Amino acid sequence: MIQSPLLQTFGCYIAGTWRTASQGRTIAVVNPATGEHLADVPNMDATDAMEAVKSCETALADVPDIDARRAWLTQIDALLTSHRSELAPIITQEQGKPLKESLAEVDYAAGFFRVAANHIDHIRDRTLDEIIRNARWTVRHTPAGVAGLITPWNFPLAMLAKKLSSAMAAGCPSVTKPADLTPLTLIALWHLLERLNLPPGFANLITGDAAPIGDLFCAHPAVRIISFTGSTVVGKRLMSNVAPHVKRLSLELGGNAPFMVFDDADVEKAADALVANKFRCAGQTCVCANRVLVQRGIEQRFTDAVAIRVGKLRVGNGMADGVDIGPLINRRAWDKVEQHVRDALEKGAQKIIGEQPSRPSDDFGCFYSPQIISGVTREMLVSQEETFGPVIAITSFDDDDDGIALANETPFGLASYFFTPNPSRAQRISRALRFGHVGVNTGSGPIPEAPFGGMNQSGFGREGALEGILEFCEVQVVATED
Numbered sequence: 001m002i003q004s005p006l007l008q009t010f011g012c013y014i015a016g017t018w019r020t021a022s023q024g025r026t027i028a029v030v031n032p033a034t035g036e037h038l039a040d041v042p043n044m045d046a047t048d049a050m051e052a053v054k055s056c057e058t059a060l061a062d063v064p065d066i067d068a069r070r071a072w073l074t075q076i077d078a079l080l081t082s083h084r085s086e087l088a089p090i091i092t093q094e095q096g097k098p099l100k101e102s103l104a105e106v107d108y109a110a111g112f113f114r115v116a117a118n119h120i121d122h123i124r125d126r127t128l129d130e131i132i133r134n135a136r137w138t139v140r141h142t143p144a145g146v147a148g149l150i151t152p153w154n155f156p157l158a159m160l161a162k163k164l165s166s167a168m169a170a171g172c173p174s175v176t177k178p179a180d181l182t183p184l185t186l187i188a189l190w191h192l193l194e195r196l197n198l199p200p201g202f203a204n205l206i207t208g209d210a211a212p213i214g215d216l217f218c219a220h221p222a223v224r225i226i227s228f229t230g231s232t233v234v235g236k237r238l239m240s241n242v243a244p245h246v247k248r249l250s251l252e253l254g255g256n257a258p259f260m261v262f263d264d265a266d267v268e269k270a271a272d273a274l275v276a277n278k279f280r281c282a283g284q285t286c287v288c289a290n291r292v293l294v295q296r297g298i299e300q301r302f303t304d305a306v307a308i309r310v311g312k313l314r315v316g317n318g319m320a321d322g323v324d325i326g327p328l329i330n331r332r333a334w335d336k337v338e339q340h341v342r343d344a345l346e347k348g349a350q351k352i353i354g355e356q357p358s359r360p361s362d363d364f365g366c367f368y369s370p371q372i373i374s375g376v377t378r379e380m381l382v383s384q385e386e387t388f389g390p391v392i393a394i395t396s397f398d399d400d401d402d403g404i405a406l407a408n409e410t411p412f413g414l415a416s417y418f419f420t421p422n423p424s425r426a427q428r429i430s431r432a433l434r435f436g437h438v439g440v441n442t443g444s445g446p447i448p449e450a451p452f453g454g455m456n457q458s459g460f461g462r463e464g465a466l467e468g469i470l471e472f473c474e475v476q477v478v479a480t481e482d
């Protein structure tokens with residue numbers, strides 16, 4: 001059983017009170033490194049979700065003003081920051097990532113509340129300077145309505161922070177549904193939120209049956225926006241289910257990030273950046289490099305530089321000191337990574353580094369030692385889909401056009417990275433890439449201060465910065481003639 005001062009109960013939070021599921025059902029939460037049973041959380045269904053949405057409707061009738069909302073956002077930033085050392089072990093125990101990454105995740109999450117507080121004044125009413133057609137014109141940003149927030153298991157806190165900070169700034173009461181595998185971090189967050197005395201129903205948390213809860217969000221007329229981060233298959237289902245009801249969606253559906261190294265790049269810098277980018281969360285992030293594209297002339301040097309670094313990485317329980325890579329989330333994730341590596345090797349790729357991991361016998365302890373494979377081609381699964389594991393798959397290319405064409409050869413368009421010190425080359429390449437995020441000489445993913453989101457099948461909508469808040473606002477124009 002998990003021990004934490006932030007987890008006195010394991011309930012859900014509806015209309016300002018802690019609840020169990022109406023049917024009394026629970027879901028067991030397990031540590032993916034050890035198999036330890038951490039807690040049982042409510043397994044709520046559509047009836048419970050309906051109640052949460054109702055409480056949002058009540059809260060929506062009396063949304064506190066911008067100053068009150070800014071004060072909450074600032075307080076949440078402060079609460080996350082001062083409780084980082086209590087939140088981080090919860091993330092590691094339910095998700096598996098190394099403790100240092102969990103601490104970084106808490107800081108990253110806090111940043112979204114800070115940035116939303118800083119931008120909230122932009123959504124105040126504004127009146128146009130001119131009288132036009134004898135009328136005064138006022139532009140308002142009103143809350144879009146009740147928001148359904150659905151989050152994945154790889155960043156249990158940060159993915160929700162992106163959504164909740166913006167919903168709250170915009171004045172949208174919300175119902176959050178975390179992934180079944182990692183609900184505890186958010187239960188801990190709600191214990192902190194309780195201290196703010198938010199209006200009952202302004203921020204609800206329900207854990208449970210994803211499909212009926214998602215379907216209710218889609219069908220319920222009060223829910224006007226669903227913000228979802230997760231798989232393409234669920235994103236498409238949400239799109240088709242909201243179509244009859246014409247409601248907003250913000251979707252972040254994963255990527256297939258290219259990481260390109262051109263022949264004039266600083267090889268050592270690019271190798272450092274790749275290793276930092278690729279192995280975060282054991283490679284289970286939608287912004288991590290999935291296709292490493294290296295110009296032929298420096299392929300050997302770059303591969304050697306990366307191999308030296310990968311050889312030093314330690315795999316193990318994320319709570320242990322010095323661990324760089326935790327377990328994969330479960331055996332399904334392990335099987336996918338293994339299938340990608342096997343497929344690549346069968347189709348002619350070469351293994352540069354990496355022990356052969358043995359298949360886990362259980363759904364926990366799914367450790368996968370980091371691998372580098374080269375000679376990867378576009379036909380291999382590892383090029384076509386997100387591997388979501390600690391595997392560096394290297395493909396070589398000849399010239400800029402060839403590299404750009406390879407990078408864009410995916411229906412996804414979330415993150416991309418490339419390395420060249422030549423500014424005009426960099427300009428040309430960054431403009432040619434069809435990705436919402438482009439790192440030039442950096443492997444850094446998104447930050448709270450800048451809007452982040454996908455192009456093409458990676459989804460639409462932006463999170464972070466002012467753009468994140470605007471996703472949750474309706475724009476209303478009032479023309480008044482005296």
Ligand code: ADP
Binds near residue numbers: 212235
């Ligand atoms: P993954 O395959 O990475 O677990 P999912 O898309 O299944 O990604 O999960 C992301 C989030 O979507 C989780 O909170 C999950 O419970 C939720 N989810 C899964 N199925 C549905 C659904 N049919 N409707 C709404 N949410 C869903």
